[in-house]
Amino acid sequence: MVSKPVQVDIVVLGAGPGGYAAAFYAADKGRKVVLIDQDKKLGGVCLNRGCIPSKALLHATKLVHESELSKSRGIEFAKPKIDLDKLRAWKDGIIDKLSQGVAGTAQRRGVEVLTGRGYFEDSDTLRVETPEGQRFIKFQKAIIAVGSKPALPKAFDLGNPRVMTSTEALEIEDVPKSLLIVGGGYIGMELGTVYAALGSKIVMVEALPSILAGADADLARYVVKYAEKNFSAVRLGTKVSKMATSGKQIKVSMEFDGKKVEELYDRVLVSVGRASNTADLGLKNTKVQMDEKGFIKVNTRLETADPKIVAIGDAVGGLMLAHKAVKEGRIAVEAICGESSVYENVVIPAVVFTEPELAWCGLTESEARAKNIEVKIARFPWGASGRALSTDRGEGMTKLVLEPETDRILGVGIAGAGAGDLISEGVLAVEMGATAEDLAQTVHPHPTLSETLMEAAEAFYGHSSHIFTPKKS
């Protein structure tokens, strides 16, 4: 059945965190909005196949690691029994609850939600293939927020479920005895942490000379140390050349340390990056332009080359993070509504939920070096933090990247337990243009890990109570 076209102000294609935030914000601004997603469960990759399920699994499996460490503190637990079905159900329960929350919020705001694939007929019309048939939507403006999916290079795509991307790995069908992880970025590291806790022997392979590229080496080293201890092997500068099905296993050919090896794994996780979902949207019927990688080209107002269409989130590339998409969504809506907003000088924090967590924001030390920007660095090692030691988490570091002369905080990096939550103070500091002195002058509660931010600033001025740093002239 083909119904009469619906007229709306704004259509949002994709109900991930960027898309639904944009849809709700537009509705709050009095616009008539339709939100479209092909998945009945709203929330996109983040909620269904990304941030949320991975954090649920990390939380659940962290206890395994913690209970092992507990032995040295004089409290010993028996080996845990793991019920995968129950674990999975618990995780799915969280997803359901959150997804329903999004749907409920949409309803209360008067945002109409359509389930189905969207396809641009032209620059004014979107065709939606819903289970109930085709729907046509005439829009004033469209926001493309279709997100991304895990990249699976053709050579690894055997059609064998034992070769997984993050999507399948999060379903934890079983705990493979041996798991090869191809790609040592944050997804590989996080899922490796989960499977290692569940009991898999993990071999991690990374083509680059370090894992967690992008993080400063002095922060990443804590995670490297964890991986070296809890994975069977971490092979850097290593490339996988071939994979093949071999009975109930996968035969993998790779070259490392100058020699070629063939090994058998029960499962393989490919986490080598993400590709945009911009194919098959009918964008060729619009003026929207894409780069050679399939990301939509936008300006600082998130406007595409088509005056009726804006795009946000993973679909436009850059940092593929939910909170970046949300910020872009807000700016795109403001741009549509005629405000002067631009996406400029936005501080986007990055968090890796490994053991320990890594988080940074603003300028990193390595980026400063690469761009020849002169900076001063202040560090506070967690070994000097009472809170860190009393929770047995002395492995960590808080550091500030400062502008010479002004002492302005240009970036903050944290490695250690709860870094992902601690970084927000750093984000605020960078956004506010705060100086190290501002941070040093702000009283932080004792004993907490947040003190490490203050103490890093104090150390910079040579008067931290807990570490001695002779003042640099």
Add this chain to the structure above:
Amino acid sequence: MDIKIPNLGEGADSGTVVSIYIKEGDTVKKDQTLIELENEKAVAPIPSTQDGVVTKVLVKVGDKVTVGQSIVSLGAGNGSASAPAPSARTVQAPSYQAPAPSTVLSSGVYQYSSPSGSPPPASPSVRKLAQDLGIDLSRVRGTENGGRISLADLRNFVQYLQNLALHGASPPKIAADTVAAASVDFSKWGPVHKKAVSSLRQKIAQKMTESWTTIPHVTQFEDVDITVLMDLRKKYVAAYEKKGAKLTLTSFILKALVSVLKKYPMFNASLDENTQEVVYKDYYHLGVAVDTEQGLIVPVLKDVDKKNLTQISKELEELAEKTRARKVSIDDLKGGTFTVSNLGGIGGSYFTPIINKPEVAILGVSKGKKSSDGRLVLPFGVSYDHRVIDGADGARFVIALAQALESFDEKEVKL
């Protein structure tokens, strides 16, 4: 991203593009010279603030450009994703022509620059408001810790702009408003020829008019017997020469001046008209007027109090050379605390120099003359800002300077 004209130095807010070294498609490195600007006092290279590929050159030779104006658009170095043409609503910070500082408020020309190339520090809410208003925050002076721009700073700036709009302040032109009326056809009475006024000449005119109309000048004259001083010079000039230094009367004067300025600090000060404060400077950067083919330029010899006569002589010579070759940098023209104009090499007697604002006094030196009893007498005058300095101090100052020159200590000259 666009590369903009940076702050050019005191009182300098515009210039003319004299050469362009890049074209569209060129890859440029940070600090590479993009264009050369003939600004008020010198030809200044304008370097790139970052690496990139030139996507558009926004100026052409002969264009008059102002501080903050975009000159070149740079794309990312890898040639990827140049954003599509933005819609008409894309925010363009209005190209804002700063007024001559004294005409409305003293905010003057301000351009934020950070050692790391970061945008000006301001909270997200203030930045959002500036975006909404189309205000370029790099033009707003932040008063909070670390130079952070507060809401109050932004509000002051907007009020300043409003004030400016209401008072219709346009930078003073070469001819004062009273004369700016209709052009006179002088060829009616005989042959004439015309020559465009150079930007340097315009700037001199603007500065002099501003100084003359806003500062109540008083000039105090005095004569000083420099017979002994000139004997000293004769005695040591060859030794200095060997050290590559040219020992001149001006070097002696600079040396003597510092000691007198230390005694009379109000002559080494500025008046902040906004805050009604006299700003006393604990450094002694002396401007020395240099006659160039294009006109008057005043480079500044820094920290004269920390230099011996050899250094002063040597650096003064170098600075003057650089100035005459118009190779003097913007930094060499900044930060003066007191100016010396020595016309002795040309001749003439007493003259009334115009104060080099925001300084409050200037020394004008004429040509020495033989007196009837065979002494060499140097006539000089000091013009001072009567708002800051009273006549009694003016008289004391010239007497002290005369004494310092008459009893110049030979120890200071000895190598």
